[in-house]
Amino acid sequence: MATVTARTLPWYAPPRVAHAMRQVRRYPVVALSLLMFLLVIPAVAAPLIAPYDPLQGSLAKRLKPPAWQQGGSLDNPLGTDKLGRDILSRMIHGARVSLAVSMVAIFVGGIAGTALGLMSGYFGGTTDALIMRLVDISLSLPTILLALVLVAAVGPSFSTVIIVLVVLLWARYARLVRGETLSIKQRDFIARARVAGASHTRIMTRYIFPNVVNSLVVLATLQVGYVILLESALSFLGAGLPRPTPAWGLMIADGRELIVTAWWVSMFPGLAIMLTVLSLNLLGDWLRDHLDPKLRHV
């Protein structure tokens, strides 16, 4: 009698499910539509689609449960918080906050990191050594603590959050761009540009930079989810955006002490973060596999 090994046991996914999963991975339709639905559309059109002002509550409507629960109504489909503010409206505006923070932080961090990485790889020598030491140091700093000490000193604000995130993010771009620059600068067309009289700045911006854009796009996409998670954790701790900004992390913090009486205050923003980050990760993985498979370990 043949021994049945674990591999032959009949636990394979049914073909239809497996096929569907392959399709989802091949084209990130689900991820993209979730992203549009949860993040991009609410962020762009927040004032148009949000039913209420995210900052203005009415005390008569404090802690209303969501529509499908007893005592809830369709006026506030996801309920209200303890100041009577509409949860759905705050979540829609929260998408705007999340997107704004991550875009600005990644943009600034990406530009700084790319510029330093280009210089580091192109000039080499002391410049390279100096910049790479900075990269090592910034990668070994504990993020949350850095944020806490900054907030303790200057107080929570949009710019504090951005500074913390930029300090954290730039190093990865610098390391990535430096690595690519090192190999690109060996190529013939760089030497020819040099002979043709192009300046160092021109070579870096016009000849090397276009060749690293793919990797940058992948890295940036993979980082959006991470930044959203980080920003919400900071806001949750009171080290991120100040109240009463409708940030998802702050909304969860508001709901923490109400968990016994009003679960919906923290549940919905958390779901929003989870689904957004999940779809961003799926999209990032897909982009990486298609644009730049060598980034597997980023």
Add this chain to the structure above:
Amino acid sequence: MQRYIARRFLQSLLALWVMSLIVFSLARVTGNPLDVMLPLEAGPEEYERVSKHWGLDKPLYVQYVVFLTKALQGDFGNSWKWHGYTAMGLVGQRLPATLQLAGFALFISIAIALPIGVLAAVMKGTVWDSAAKIIALLGQSLPGFWLGIVLMWIFAVHLGWFPTSGRGGIQYMILPAITLGWFQVAAVMRLVRSSMLDVLDSEFVKLTRIKGLSEWKVVWKHCLRNAAIAPLTFFAIIAGVLMTGSVVTESVFSWPGTGLLVVDAVRARDFQVVQAVVIVFAGIFIFTNLLVDILYAYLDPRIRYQ
């Protein structure tokens, strides 16, 4: 090897020094340091005392020397919020709770990740494998503090199995430890899975099968032993991450550790305590990283020459 260790050691010291520089300059560069170090309601004698302690009437470089010598002696001043305690004393008092929680979280994440990782490798391509992938994906996408609240809502509020917060017996530790360890589960699981896959393909595993050993013994004894090297070194990284992750988890569950201490201190604008916790945590974080790198370099010689 010695050269590599020496270089990494210097680098770690440098990182710690930068962190202390950040703490020092944040308090001094942004206007009047006393406004940063003391809350608004502090009286004049308090101002006087803090100013004298840190030598704030002297030039900046003298202040830095004062700060550095005191920091090296573990003196970060007296707490404003908790009267009669030094900042370092508070940290020392709260650290055991944090270490206990982190240790338990490490244990839980291994206990969950190891079997799932092995199962996913052995049953590659089946629904078990897909389930493991989904768990890994969720691990990277769930905000830890929210997971804590959800667990609290389900298991403490609704089912009443565990207390909602505080510190006591083991039942107080389970929910915080799962919350803290969750993020690591995904990482460890994927590592176990990939190294198990490598081992399952090797010649000696075929031999053990030919010998007629039971599948159970082949997988759990012979394969796992050889696949465990990579995840083992990873645990040291986790130890560092768990320490800083405790800041979030402890404030969700009101666990009276160092993480809760620093969040409370930030809210009360107790800068002396904040700087003590930050320096101590940064030290732990940076040196566990150093330890991991040395361990890696020891196990994989290629790293030393990069």
